[in-house]
Amino acid sequence: MSERSEKYYQMLEGWLKYYGFETLNVNKDAGTDKVYKRSRVEVTKFGKVDCYVCAKYMPEGATGDELRIYSDKMFSLANRHRTGAPLGFGAMLVVYPLVITENITSELAAFLNQYCPKHFAAAEFPSTLDLNTGYLYYYPNTPVWGYAYYANYRRESYSYFSPKAWEEFSKQQSVK
Numbered sequence: 618m619s620e621r622s623e624k625y626y627q628m629l630e631g632w633l634k635y636y637g638f639e640t641l642n643v644n645k646d647a648g649t650d651k652v653y654k655r656s657r658v659e660v661t662k663f664g665k666v667d668c669y670v671c672a673k674y675m676p677e678g679a680t681g682d683e684l685r686i687y688s689d690k691m692f693s694l695a696n697r698h699r700t701g702a703p704l705g706f707g708a709m710l711v712v713y714p715l716v717i718t719e720n721i722t723s724e725l726a727a728f729l730n731q732y733c734p735k736h737f738a739a740a741e742f743p744s745t746l747d748l749n750t751g752y753l754y755y756y757p758n759t760p761v762w763g764y765a766y767y768a769n770y771r772r773e774s775y776s777y778f779s780p781k782a783w784e785e786f787s788k789q790q791s792v793k
Contacts, residue, residue, distance in 0.1 A: 621748050622674045622717055625780070626651065632783055633670060636776070641698070648690050649673045649714075654698075664707035669695035670777065671714050678718040679745075681728030688714040688734065688743040696739070705738035711770070714743040715778055721747040721754060729754045742770040746778055753779045 618626075630640065630651075638653040653670040671691035679687065691714040702708040718725075725745060733756045734741040744755040755774050759767040775782050 618674055619676060619719065619748075621719075622676070625717060625746070625748060626672070626674075628780065628783065629672065629778070633777060638668075638670060643694070647694055648687065649694070652694070654695075659709075664709060665701055666709045666711060667695070667699040667701070668711040669698070669713065671695070671712065672717060673715070674717045676719045678720060678722045678725055679716055680722075681725060681732070684714075684716060684725060684728060684743060684745070685732065687716065688712075688732075688741055692734070692736070692739075692741040708738070710736075710739040712739070712741050713774060713777065714741070716743070716745040718745060718747055720749050721745055721752075726754050729756060732756060733758070733760055735760070740766065740770060742774060744774045744778055751780050753781075 633653045636655065637657065638655045641652040641654050643649065643652045649671045651672045655668045657666060658664065659666045669691070671694065673687060675683075692712045695712045696710060699708075699710055704710055729743065729745060732743065742755065744753055746753050753775060755771060757771070776786075
């Protein structure tokens, strides 16, 4: 890992703790660097929501296929890890697979612009942070079937992962 990515991971952990996440210990064979989890009851989602953040540093970035495979693998990991009621019957799963890179490729940015996996009573919302620019990439649109939640997924992804969002929030807090 680079010094910049290590610093980002320290900041990420602090922000996710602020948002109520706890760090999970996962086996190195899981295919990710860090996993965080938050469980809480959300009235707007009709029950208990297990939310997972899975972060992986890929200095050279990833291809669209590599991101799709990583995202799918992290969704499966979270689904196996969660406990409680069956999805759709008082439970929901939200997974944020995050790739951290030094320089995102145009191919990966284009892939994220159109990649929108669909699940029953669950969401898989992959994002990529480019450490060089501080820009966060994710699916920018709202599918018809995700109308009730997709604006929130974009807002949460930005709040959780973007150093720019952290800076904005810190400035707002210092003004109060």
